[in-house]
Amino acid sequence: MTEPSRAKRGERERPAVPRYGRRILLAEDSPVNQMVAKKLLGIFGCEAEVAERGEDALALWEKGGFDLVFLDCRMPGMDGYEVARAIRAREGGGRVPIVALTAETTLDERKWCLDAGMDDFLPKPITADALGAILSRWLSLPAGAAPPPPAAPARAEEPALRLETLASFIGMGGDSEGGEVLDSMVQLFLSLTPPKIASLREAAARGDGPAAGEVAHSLKSSCYAMGAWRMGDLCDRLERMGGEGALGEAPALVESLEREFARAREELARKPWKK
Incomplete structure (x- = not known):
């Protein structure tokens, strides 16, 4: 006996998710954010190398092979701004895209990131939709790959937790x-x-x-x-x-x-x- 279709069971089909097959450098000192980012990057077919400190991120970058770099703006030791400046000063002909990971969204913060040599911003907390938009902007999709998932509706605030943050993470x-x-x-x-x-x-x-x-x-x-x-x-x-x-x-x-x-x-x- 075959399993009933999702439509017959009243379930929504999940949108197809693009698979990029790229290698990502993730500089982030929060274990929880590391877990979230690695999980979501894996869903998009990306392999993430994690660094908890700016110095470690720079050392990993110098080994080469990364298609995109995510830098937490505020880390112990070298912060994200310093790491971005160091990468821009040392890289040769190819320019790796650098995306700031920041909970701040002010114009001043964006200016500091751009002045340091970063190319884009990914607000915290990291969501699948925001990450998908960044990857779509900076990475080339394989031929025939599906487009990024559509934006989710606005989330309602819960008394203690915004449960939509957790539910959307599971759904991806x-x-x-x-x-x-x-x-x-x-x-x-x-x-x-x-x-x-x-x-x-x-x-x-x-x-x-x-x-x-x-x-x-x-x-x-x-x-x-x-x-x-x-x-x-x-x-x-x-x-x-x-x-x-x-x-x-x-x-x-x-x-x-x-x-x-x-x-x-x-x-x-x-x-x-x-x-």
């Missing part, structure tokens, strides 16, 4: 495979977040703006990737306060961050994307 790779990877992502996020919040609390207590800003930036990226936008926005405020050296309100914000994490953790424990 198939429910079974995507669900397994998402389970791993959730466990990684839940294990890494408490010590980062503790580090934020300690940095705020001793008035260490640079340390607070660095931890907040790293955590912000992971929060947005997991759909925890309220947490991400709190981290963004803490990051800015750390950069300004004005941490007077930081302890209260850290408390709010802890409360939002508790809500997000409770929601994630129910695995709502499996309903």
Whole structure:
């Protein structure tokens, strides 16, 4: 007995996804964002080499063979701007496309990226649609390949999580495979977040703006990737306060961050994307 068609079961056909078969350099210090980016790049048929620090990214690039480079603008050691400048200064005749990974979308941020030699921007949190548009713009498709998937509708905001972020991630790779990877992502996020919040609390207590800003930036990226936008926005405020050296309100914000994490953790424990 044959399985009924998707149409008869009332399921939507997923759009065909292009397979580029290219090699990508991914410079990103957040483990959660690394997992998201590698999974999505794999769906588009790309192999990703990951570097957690700018110096490591530059060393990998010097070995050659990359068709596209993604650089987190703010990493430990050399940041993305410095790596981009170094690549542009050292490359020969061929110019590799460099795409900035950034949670900032201001005109100043874009100008800094372009001035450093970058070619494009991929906002965080990374989504399949945004990544597909970047790959379509900078990589040539094999003959007969399907076009990138259409843009998704605007996402509705949830009390603790934007579940559409997680659901769309599963949908791109198939429910079974995507669900397994998402389970791993959730466990990684839940294990890494408490010590980062503790580090934020300690940095705020001793008035260490640079340390607070660095931890907040790293955590912000992971929060947005997991759909925890309220947490991400709190981290963004803490990051800015750390950069300004004005941490007077930081302890209260850290408390709010802890409360939002508790809500997000409770929601994630129910695995709502499996309903």
